Amino acid sequence: MTTTPAAGEVTYLEAISQALDEEMARDERVFLMGEDIGAYGGAFRITEGLLEKYGEWRVLDTPLAESGFVGAAIGAAMMGMRPVVEMQFADFISCAFDQITEVAAKNHYRWGAAVPLVIRAPFGGGIHGGPFHSECPEGWFFHSPGLKLVAPSTPYDAKGLLKAAIRDPNPVLYFEHKFLYRRAKGTLPEEDYVVPIGKADVKLVGRDISVITYGAMVHLALEAAQVLANDGIALEVIDLRTLIPLDTDTIFESVGKTSKAIILHEDNKTGGVGAEIAALLAEQCFDQLDGPIMRIAAPDTPVPFSTPLEEFFLPKTGDIVAAARKLKEY
Amino acid sequence: MDVAVDVTEIKRADLLQMYYYLRLTRGLEDRITALYRQGRIVGGCYTSHGMEAIAVGYASALERDDVIAPFHRDMGAFLIRGITPGEVLAQYLGKRTGPTKGKDGNVHMGDIKRGIIGFVSHLADNLPVATGVALAFKIRGEHRVVFAGTGDGGTSRGDFHEAMNFAAVRMLPVVLFCTNNQYAYSTPLRLQMAIPDVVDRAKAYGMPGEIVDGNDVAAVYLAATRAVARARAGLGPAFLEFKTMRMHGHSEHDPAKYVPRELLEEWKKRDPILKAEHLLTQLGYGDITLFQEITERANKEVEAGVEFAEQSPLPEGPEVLEGVFADSADDH
Secondary structure (H helix, E strand, C coil), rough: CCCCCCCCEEEEHHHHHHHHHHHHHHHEEEEEEEEECCCCCCCCCCCCCCHHHHHHCCEEEEEHHHHHHHHHHHHHHHHHEEEECCCHHHHHHHHHHHHHHHCCCCHHHHHCCCCCCCEEEEECCCCCCHHHHHCCHHHHHHCCCCCCCEECCCCCHHHHHHHHHHHCCEEEEEEHHHHHHCCEEECCCCCCCCCCCCCCCEEECCCEEEECCCCCCCHHHHHHHHHHCCCCCCEEECCCCEECCCCHHHHHHHHHHHCCCEEEEEEEECCCCHHHHHHEEEEEEEEEEHCCCEEEEEECCCCCHHHHHHHHHHHHHHHHHHHHHHHHHC | CCCCCCCCHCCCHHHHHHHHHHHHHHHHEEEEEHHHCCCCCCCCCCCCCCCHHHCCCCCCCCCCCEEEEEECCCCCHHCCCCCHHHHHHHHHCCCCCCCCCCCCCCCCCEEEHHCECCCCCCCCCHHHHHHHHHHHHHHHEEEEEEEEEEHHHHHHHHHHHHHHHHHHHHCCCEEEEEEEEEEEEEHHHHHHCCCCCCCCHHCCCCCCCCEEEECCCHHHHHHHHHHHHHCCCCCEEEEEEEEEECCCCCCCCCCCCCHHHHHHHHHHCCCCCHHHHHHHHHCCCCHHHHHHHHHHHHHHHHHHHHHHHHCCCCCCHHHHHCCCCCCCCCCC
16 A cells, blocks of 8 residues: 555545544534643644634643543543544553443443443554554453444454544544555545444455455455466455444355355454354354355464564465465365 | 531521431431341441531532532432432432442442432442533532542542542642541551551542541531532632441442451441531530431331332333434533
C-alpha cells in the first residue's frame, strides 16, 4: 500500500476524524475523552482541531488513568451523554478491563441501564511498537457478553462503523488498525451514511476457498487472492467488520458455497476470535466442508519489537497462499 | 467530631422522617436476616446493622433529581430513593418484581429513573462512574449532585484514587464518601492502610474532607448537606469519612469472630437508633409513645413487603437470555 492518497481520496485516519467531527456536529450529546486528545490532537492526531471547534468540555484531556476515565464515560453515558473514549493504544485497555467487562458490559443486563459508549482502541502491529503498543486485545472482550466489537478495514467502513457505534445504545469497542491509518485510502460519499454493526462484507467473490478475516488482515487476504488467481484458485474474502454480533449468516453462506475455510487474524492463535469461528464451522457446516478448517494467526507470544522478529510474528501473504494451495488439494 | 453539629438547623419533621427510615431499614434488614436463617434466601445478606444512620442521613440531604451510587450497606438510601421494601425483598428472593428481575441478588440493584447507580461487587468501581454522572451534569450545566461511596477497604482500590483525582481536577459536583466500619470482610483497617483516617487521602487530591460520626444521623445529614450545597454551587467535590462499626459479619454467614467482643460492646452503646431517640427526646421532638408508633408503622410496611415478595412470581428460565443488549438508550 502506498501512503499518498489520490485526488478525492481520504485515509482511514481521516475517515475516523470525519466521523467524530460529523457526529459531534450532529448530536450535542457526543463528546470525547482521552489522553492528550485536546491541544495535541491525540497520539495519532485524529482529534486535531476538535478542541478549538467544540471546546474543552466536549474534548476532554483526561488524567493518565484508563479505569477512571472509562468509568466516567460509563457514568456520563448512563446520564444520556454519548461519550467516545480514545485509548491512546489499544494495549492500555487492559487498565480499563474491569470497568469495561464488569460495569459497561453488565449494567443493562443487571438493572436495565443502557450504556451508549464507544471506546476507540488503536490496535495491531507492523509499526515496530513492541509488546505494549501493538497488541490485538479483541479476544479479551470477545468472550464478555454485553459488548459489541467492530474492526473496520477500509476508510469507508471506518467512518460508517464509527457513526453506527456512536448511535448504538450499547458499549461498542471500536478497534481501529494503526497500520491502516495512513495506508488504507478510499473515496467517501458526500452524504451521511452508516455501516450497520453486525453485517460482514464479501470483499472479493470467489468459488474455491473462503478466507474469513478482519482488520489489516483483509488487505493481506486480498493480496494473496491476486497471487492465487495465477494458480487458478479463486479466494472469497469475507471481511467480518463486526466481531460481536458475529454475522454467521454470511460466514456459513460463503463456506456452504466454497466448502473450504481459512480463518485469518493478527491476534494470537489460542483462544482467539478464529478459534470460535472454527468451532462454529465445525458445528454448523460439517457436512459442507471438503477439507480441514485452517487458521492463520500470530504465534502465542507477545508482539515483539525487532524487525525480523515482528516480521516472523505477523501473518504474511505467503502464509495464506501456502494454506490455500494445501487446502485446494483436498 | 471535626465540625460542631448544630442540630437545631434540622426541622422536627425531617428528623422524625429520618428516624422512620432508620426503623424501616433496621426492620427490613432484620427480616432479611431472619429469612436467611430460615434458608429462604440464596446468596449473601450484607446488612447495615449499626450503620443505618449513614445512608439515611446522606440520602435525606439530597434532592429528588440528584443521583446516588451507594455502598453495599446503604439500604436506607435505596428506601429513601423510592425502592420499596417489597421490591428489596423480591430482589433478595430472586423474584421477577425485584429491580434486577432475578438477574442479580441482594443489594446489587439500581434504578436509573430513581437516580440509583446499580451496585457492583468490585468495590469502588462505581466511583469513577459517579464522576462521569457528575461530568454529564457539569457539561449540561445542570445543578445536580452525585453522592457516591465505598467502604474503608474499597479506598485501597485504584479506582477510588482515579475517581478522587478526576473529580478534583474537573471540579465535578460529586460528594465521595467512605463508610469506615473498621473491617473489610475480616481485614482490619490497620492491614488495609498505614494511616488512621481515610480522610487524609482527600488532601492529596486537593479536596476538602471531613470526619463525621457515622452513628449520628443528624451529624451525617448536616455534613452531607454542607458538602452537597458546596458541590451544587460549583465549588467542586468533597470527601466525607463516616466513622462507624460493622455490627454483623461481612455477610450473614460470617460470625465475625475476628472482631473483639469488647469493641462490639462499646459500639453497641452508640447504636444509631438509640442515638436518634436520645436526640429527639432532648430536642423535645418526640417520646417513647411516638417512637413506638413510628416503629410499628415501619414494621407494618416490612410485613406488607414480605407478602408482596412471597406472592411475586419467579422469573422463567429462558428470561436469562433477555437484556444483554439495549434496544434504545433514549429513556436515560
